[in-house]
Amino acid sequence: MAAATRERALEAAVELLGTQGVRALSHARVDDRAGLPPGSTSNWFRTRRALLAGVVDWIAEHERAEFDPTAMPAMSGLDALIDGWCAMADLEAGPFATRTRARYALFLELAGDPELGEPLRRQRREFERWTEAIVVAVGVADPVPAARALMALSDGLLLHRLTVDPDLDLRPAIERAVRALAAS
Known part of the structure; x- marks a missing residue:
């Protein structure tokens, strides 16, 4: 039961971050969003900093689980890479859009905080190694x-789709980038 309360609090925190931004994150708002009794979130995360750390870990854990490289089919050829990368980007900008926005908000908020930002950067490095492979x-x-360029392009495209052009077709840019990287 207690673990379920903690999970509900973290899910609500990600929802707040992804829909209202970092300034909206407070223990009381998380409790309210999660439908928890007042003070529940602060039982798990005594400070705002602890809550931010919990959210960072939660996002990294869920992204690793949902984009587990060992569970994905092997890529063979540029077309498979293009298809796979487009599918992943569509998930990040579709069903996981709120979490993606929350991750971007955290990257910006925690850029100057080496300790809290490290789990996000570590997660990024894991995805870079996976992309390199x-x-x-x-x-x-x-x-x-090539992996860094592809990931940076994807970040830009996702940010654009999530903030400026929700109907942006990512495929043409991803396809052009993959083919250019392969040709160079």
């Missing part, structure tokens, strides 16, 4: 800069 598997010659 994929681009190697499909034949991209220089995987480290």
